[in-house]
Amino acid sequence: MLFLILGKGKTGSLVAEVARERGHGVRALDINENQHASALTAPNLAGVDVVIDFTTPEAAVENMRAVLALGCRIVVGTTGWYAHLPELKAIAERREGGLLYGTNFSIGVQKLFRLTAELAKIEGYKFGISETHHTSKLDAPSGTAITLKQIIHSVQPGIDVPIESHRVGDANGEHIVTAKSDYDIIELRHDAHSRRGFAVGAVRAAEWLNDKSGVWEFREIFDQL
Incomplete structure (x- = not known):
């Protein structure tokens, strides 16, 4: 081709x-x-x-x-x-x-999307997203972080899902989805070692x-x- x-x-x-x-x-x-x-x-x-x-x-x-x-x-x-x-x-x-x-x-991120949809089914937790990329990335938050937020909202419409964006050096891309309760914390993380x-x-x-x-x-x- x-x-x-x-x-x-x-x-x-x-x-x-x-x-x-x-x-x-x-x-x-x-x-x-x-x-x-x-x-x-x-x-x-x-x-x-x-x-x-x-x-x-x-x-x-x-x-x-x-x-x-x-x-x-x-x-x-x-x-x-x-x-x-x-x-x-x-x-x-x-x-x-x-x-x-x-x-x-990234195929790994596609799996993160699916895991996030499963995690979003849990009740009584507060969700948050953190993303880190290289300093030359133009958009913030990243499109991936926005997709993760949309996935959570598709399961629990209207809940607050804050996104923290960081631009550091030549970072290839890290996304962390966090679910916190009064008793524990659950994290899903994808960290790209390479583009x-x-x-x-x-x-x-x-x-x-x-x-x-x-x-x-x-x-x-x-x-x-």
Whole structure:
């Protein structure tokens, strides 16, 4: 398969490396080479099986619009753009494009999501979330932390779930879900030792999306990988 990677930052570069290791062809563009999705034209996407986006929220929306309008497929690891999801779903449906997005492509984090849903069933506890990332991460709280909060609210609507965000050095990503009572404390923790887990998940997601039309969130399909 041929992948076009949008974004040559730390994660995007690692996605390209993993894709090559898995036997795929790779092209990559940084944000200056693709301003306002200018490089995402029909001729440039000819032969590309899946586009993979790790850019910024603003750039990702423009990229998705361009890719989906051409009936192509895109995996998006960028977060912070979800207010535009209804519009992008409509484009994908109209043009028969494919969109697979997620707040976190780590398989370990996907398991954390499921464990959090189970933990949220416990009553009489106060919940909290802590997340730590590198200082260059733009969004706070992280998309993963927001997803964890949404999972808890899906089980116990309306309860207070504070999120503490920390930006420290070159931290790869840590998320802790805490449930406290008057008698004890329960913690679920995922600590990424490397960004490689995110990259492998993104590449496997792109392999899954090939030849598919529709819109999916990564949590919906990761069991199929």
